[in-house]
Amino acid sequence: MLHAQSLPIIVIEEGQLAAAGLTPARTAWAMANGFSGQRGRLLALPGDDGAVTGYLFGIGEPANRSALVMGLAGATLPAGDYHLEGAFGDPVLAVVGFRLGAYRFARYRKAEPAPNLTPPDGADTAEIDRLVEAATLARDLVNTPTNDLGPEAFEAAIRDFAITRGMSVSSIVGDDLLAANFPMIHAVGRAAPQAPRLLDLSWGRDTDPKVTLVGKGVTFDTGGLDIKSATGMLLMKKDMGGAANVLGLAHAIVSAGLAVRLRVLIPIVENAIAGNAFRPGDVLTSRKGLTVEIGNTDAEGRLILADALALADEESPELIVDMATLTGAARVALGPDLPALYSTDDALARDLMAAGLLADDPLWQMPLWSPYDGMMSSKIADVNNAGSGGFAGSITAALFMRRFVSKAKAWVHLDIMAWAPEARPGRPQGGTDHGIRAVYGVLKQRYPAN
Secondary structure (H helix, E strand, O other): OHHHOEEEEEEEOOOOOOOOOOOHHHHHHHHHOOOOOOOOEEEEEEOOOOOEEEEEEOOOOOOOHHHHHHHHHHHHOOOOEEEEEOOOOOHHHHHHHHHHHOOOOOOOOOOOOOOEEEOOOOOOHHHHHHHHHHHHHHHHHHHOOHHHOOHHHHHHHHHHHHHHOOOEEEEEEOOHHHHOOOHHHHHHHOOOOOOOEEEEEEEOOOOOOEEEEEEOEEEEEOOOOOOOOHHHHOOHHHHHHHHHHHHHHHHHHHHHOOOOEEEEEEEEEEEOOOOOOOOOOOEEEOOOOOEEEOOOOOOOHHHHHHHHHHHHHOOOOOEEEEEEOOOHHHHHHHOOOOOEEEEOOHHHHHHHHHHHHHOOOOOEEOOOOHHHHHHHOOOOOOEEOOOOOOOOHHHHHHHHHHOOOOOOOOEEEEEOOOEEOOOEOOEOOEEOOOOHHHHHHHHHHHOOOO
């Protein structure tokens, strides 16, 4: 039986069936099932009875196709132990892709057995483990419903995360946010039964370049008084997906020991409705001092991020990276698999896109188009939090947040979905990782471990 032994996964490149050493019977089977060498790659899995099971994935760039193919294998092969035979691109990407394809979220039901792929000899197993752990951490957090991951539970999980990795951690909670000058985080979260808070984690040597990560931590978003529809609320447990992915990225950075002084800022709120909820038309004063007219209470993520970005910017870091499930407009423009990337550094943006392509973690740069700033004008405040006219929603959100970053040498904003509405290779349906491997790949190149 398949699970009783370690079976090889044999990868046959396009046009190589005849040279692959398959028996005539297996070659005939492959041809009969459409594996003509023109539609992609064939994974031929020889069984004890001589039968062949084939899996095909025919799209993707050559650079990342190994991760895509192995992601499909991890999702579809029966439980058992497998190993690779022959050369197959980057072995780290291959094994990471397989294991991410085999991901299961089993907190609330019996775990299904999953297949496992043994890394080839010489593969960097530590790198494989940290990348899989980073993605799994993000996915598990996003998949957890709000009744088990409200603001208090999320803080507890983050504290455990920090302590186990030797990171310092502190929090500012409830009305203390006002005393510490985080008024917009407080305003967005004050109507919820669990108080809003800001988590602040740090790690590394003070002499190393400062890299700060900021993650949107809205544990549930009703939309506030501009309430969402029932359909619109169905996936709002994932509105802390930015924070979840930032934690996954932080895990990879710390595990690899990159030469950075890492800071992680996570504003955590539930955007709820009560008598003390913030209202459309209110004017809030931000940490930076800019006044913000509330055009829509459902544009709350940019408000809490603005206060956190202002704090991050105050120490003039080399780089600020924020991740947020921020706008539906980004999904309309680029779909669920391709996060929108904004940056004040175009060269860095190009590096991030290239790294994402290699790691099956694609990103796409969008413009910080300054002429659209006028869409957020206000007659009574410095800025409105919601763009007028319904156009360029992801761009105007990024432009809003850019106002709060002025001292950092570079800023990157990722507008992510953190959810796979349909399974694809390496990404089962449900909460998912976005941007972790792309950003980590660039940071690893720029700030290698000493």
